[in-house]
Amino acid sequence: MEIRYLNYFVVVAEKRSFTKAAEQLHISQPSLSSAIKNMEKSLDLKLIERSTKEFRLTEEGELLYQEAKKLIRHHENVLNELENVKKSGVGEFSIGLIESSMLWLPDLLNQFKENFPHVKVKLLEVLSLEEVEEALWNYEIHLAITNQFIHREEIETAPVYRERLVALFPPQHPLTEKPYIHLSDLAEEPFIVSREGFQTREDILKAFREVGIVPNIQFEIERFETATRLVEENLGVTMIPENYVKYAKSLSANARPIQDFPLLRTVYLAFEKNRYLPPTASGFIDLVKNYFEKD
Amino acid sequence: MEIRYLNYFVVVAEKRSFTKAAEQLHISQPSLSSAIKNMEKSLDLKLIERSTKEFRLTEEGELLYQEAKKLIRHHENVLNELENVKKSGVGEFSIGLIESSMLWLPDLLNQFKENFPHVKVKLLEVLSLEEVEEALWNYEIHLAITNQFIHREEIETAPVYRERLVALFPPQHPLTEKPYIHLSDLAEEPFIVSREGFQTREDILKAFREVGIVPNIQFEIERFETATRLVEENLGVTMIPENYVKYAKSLSANARPIQDFPLLRTVYLAFEKNRYLPPTASGFIDLVKNYFEKD
DNA sequence: TGGATTTATAGATAAAAGCTATAAATTTAC
């Protein structure tokens, strides 16, 4: 049911006359007659009870009238929006985020807004590798801030900063008496780690393997925030990116760096190479790179 | 921009290939090529940067991709809804109301729901004569409950009940000492009456004219509720339908019948003769008639 | 009853959407 036909139908319904509607639509009355007839045939129902003496929409006709009006309106809105973009560009781009970026991103967005005050930025939470790839591929996001390198020809993954992973202990935990800890200290502790598919999990488990330790995994989580809460509730020990501790508003848990095995995680900016990027998005990429080069 | 083309475009954007999209769409690749080209021409912008080596949506292309998906979805929803109605009827009808009907309508709707438990009823407030006519004419409402007779060939206006108008006085008003009042008692009182275009205003002013009195109009209102509030605040005297007093939840104002001039207002059910009425709507009409025949 | 008005039908024409064949550019395979 093409938009043009829906519009024909709406005008007929409003004029309550094929002849008058045809005039307004600048087509002949027989054309309109057969257009409506074809609609009815392809929908396999009667829309208008019509004869020389009466004009009446059927039940289905009344529904289609209401809905077609909305659809036509929607269609017009899309065309208008397209015209606006043609004239002045989208002024909008979207970023997929891993949760830890919310620690420094607001600050960076303030800088961004100074340079691009009229640009709307959409922020979407995109946690796992699959989500990142899918969101980029479906044009949902222009950029992704992620800590997983994406091994794909079409996607560029540029490292922007590295941060240490630190161990996080509940309040009054005996290990917090030392300023540094060793991986082996954690062997007996109930351990909290990201669920399968997350880069941090792989990195942490690999480090434990290398020093010959099997951690006592008690909880698997998706978000570091969850891990942090569990630790605060004395349910175990975890390892989280240092920025979480640095920027955390209030945290009753205690972080300690790991001396023997410097665990790092890299945060990347990922985007599709072949895709159109709004100039604002390129500006954002530069800003992110500058922001972390200072360190 | 017809739905079919929007769909072509969406599939091309998702497949990132004309050849593959053409396969999925069961059309030839050249047809698809020229279809997209025609879209671009009619929108007067480039949607896809394409060659044998690259495929990239333009800024406008990305926007259209997002919006076209929504529009296609909307379109599918309309067709689905139409199919549902074809199978099992709308199960929905809408009534335009004058405010005073809210006094007895809830009770009646309870009866209605016993007979038609699955029917959704939409209630719209439609105050003035113009609004009633327009809402009926635009297929917004199936029925109108109104107190104004509609003089129009296409619209049937069936009287359903009559009610007295009673005078309404503030608390402790001296005239409330009598059980009945005369129109002439109201001559000096600050009077509140509906604004121009409302039937009740005409009826009241006509009555005053017939007994040779010019009322001292201080306020013109649209809703009896407003008038009632004004009276309660001691800002004047008004005349309202008796049902307002009968069914009112709490009312500090006092009503008195008028002895010398029995002012009546008739409430009508109005609907378009030539229009399709769902069986539920006919059921509702019968119910309304029965409801008031008892009196 | 006769002219005017309404929708439907018939048949012809114009516009569009689609097809096949093939060219041009580029990548992949050997």
Next chain:
DNA sequence: GTAAATTTATAGCTTTTATCTATAAATCCA
């Protein structure tokens, strides 16, 4: 490095769809 394969675009033809004019059939109105 060259040949084969792949991708999009163009040309020309065919089919389908949309629209037109002319007119029939039903109904209304004077």
